[in-house]
Amino acid sequence: MPIVTVKLLEGRSDDQKRQLVEKVTDAVVETTNASPEKVSVIIEEMSPSHFGTGGKRVSDS
Amino acid sequence: MPIVTVKLLEGRSDDQKRQLVEKVTDAVVETTNASPEKVSVIIEEMSPSHFGTGGKRVSDS
Amino acid sequence: MPIVTVKLLEGRSDDQKRQLVEKVTDAVVETTNASPEKVSVIIEEMSPSHFGTGGKRVSDS
Amino acid sequence: MPIVTVKLLEGRSDDQKRQLVEKVTDAVVETTNASPEKVSVIIEEMSPSHFGTGGKRVSDS
Amino acid sequence: MPIVTVKLLEGRSDDQKRQLVEKVTDAVVETTNASPEKVSVIIEEMSPSHFGTGGKRVSDS
Amino acid sequence: MPIVTVKLLEGRSDDQKRQLVEKVTDAVVETTNASPEKVSVIIEEMSPSHFGTGGKRVSDS
Numbered sequence: 001m002p003i004v005t006v007k008l009l010e011g012r013s014d015d016q017k018r019q020l021v022e023k024v025t026d027a028v029v030e031t032t033n034a035s036p037e038k039v040s041v042i043i044e045e046m047s048p049s050h051f052g053t054g055g056k057r058v059s060d061s
Numbered sequence: 062m063p064i065v066t067v068k069l070l071e072g073r074s075d076d077q078k079r080q081l082v083e084k085v086t087d088a089v090v091e092t093t094n095a096s097p098e099k100v101s102v103i104i105e106e107m108s109p110s111h112f113g114t115g116g117k118r119v120s121d122s
Numbered sequence: 123m124p125i126v127t128v129k130l131l132e133g134r135s136d137d138q139k140r141q142l143v144e145k146v147t148d149a150v151v152e153t154t155n156a157s158p159e160k161v162s163v164i165i166e167e168m169s170p171s172h173f174g175t176g177g178k179r180v181s182d183s
Numbered sequence: 184m185p186i187v188t189v190k191l192l193e194g195r196s197d198d199q200k201r202q203l204v205e206k207v208t209d210a211v212v213e214t215t216n217a218s219p220e221k222v223s224v225i226i227e228e229m230s231p232s233h234f235g236t237g238g239k240r241v242s243d244s
Numbered sequence: 245m246p247i248v249t250v251k252l253l254e255g256r257s258d259d260q261k262r263q264l265v266e267k268v269t270d271a272v273v274e275t276t277n278a279s280p281e282k283v284s285v286i287i288e289e290m291s292p293s294h295f296g297t298g299g300k301r302v303s304d305s
Numbered sequence: 306m307p308i309v310t311v312k313l314l315e316g317r318s319d320d321q322k323r324q325l326v327e328k329v330t331d332a333v334v335e336t337t338n339a340s341p342e343k344v345s346v347i348i349e350e351m352s353p354s355h356f357g358t359g360g361k362r363v364s365d366s
Contacts, residue, residue, distance in 0.1 A: 001162070003125060003162070003164075040123070040125070042125075
């Protein structure tokens with residue numbers, strides 16, 4: 001039942017996202033003993049104008 | 062104050078989303094005794110290339 | 123694949139939570155045509171000192 | 184390490200979002216003593232057809 | 245309708261959390277023109293054994 | 306800036322959680338080219354009475 005959400009800035013290729021889902025699933029299976037088919041991974045992309053650290057958005061840096 | 066988030070694959074019609082918000086609210090009100098006007102429902106759609114189970118994205122199946 | 127998260131104030135009985143998961147699942151299945159076994163529901167309880175509206179926490183009201 | 188997520192209806196200007204990230208960060212720093220550079224803020228916009236209160240979506244009101 | 249979630253390490257006092265909810269609400273109202281009574285703030289505390297950066301949990305540092 | 310949240314049923318050992326944070330971070334770094342120190346991982350445990358699939362909670366199975 002593990003449900004993994006990965007929030008990251010937009011800009012990764014489709015191939016990177018495919019591998020991200022695959023490798024994160026492997027990491028969860030290996031360390032928690034969950035069955036692979038029970039692991040879900042959700043990618044949520046953020047726009048540079050919708051994310052900031054230290055009070056400053058990426059789009060303003 | 063219940064806040065409900067429904068993450069699901071994109072592709073539902075506007076009418077289905079309208080009913081989803083209505084029926085989920087009813088279910089929460091009925092089972093928790095919250096007042097309807099205190100229940101919020103958020104729909105978050107996922108692209109098939111941003112969701113996977115068992116390490117494989119929906120877009121790769 | 124719908125994943126539903128319900129955030130609500132702590133204090134519901136175990137029976138209410140059981141029915142909440144059941145009825146919310148029914149509502150999602152009925153309106154989105156998802157298979158029941160693909161619908162997951164997560165309940166996240168909030169303490170009155172960890173939730174506020176209008177700038178005032180429930181525990182301070 | 185505070186991570187703040189602000190979900191709100193779409194429609195704010197870029198300048199409002201810039202200030203939102205700045206002012207929310209200030210509020211978190213002032214009240215928790217976190218270092219500013221450790222505070223992240225994520226803005227998540229909701230469409231009026233994806234958010235409802237009392238069982239009715241904003242787009243249906 | 246803004247819904248704000250603040251995830252932070254456990255250890256803040258009740259008074260700090262009270263002020264956090266108040267000041268973050270003020271910041272959202274000031275920058276988005278939302279009415280205060282429409283702004284909700286949720287605090288979610290994380291244990292040092294449940295949060296890490298750079299692959300290392302706070303509890304292991 | 307990737308922020309990863311892993312929701313899973315309670316019951317893993319402290320050592321499993323330590324490795325989970327480490328290996329998931331490695332998987333994100335490897336596939337997205339993010340610097341390790343920019344990757345945060347949050348573990349959120351769910352009680353069997355707060356999670357269900359197919360309308361039935363784990364605690365009722």
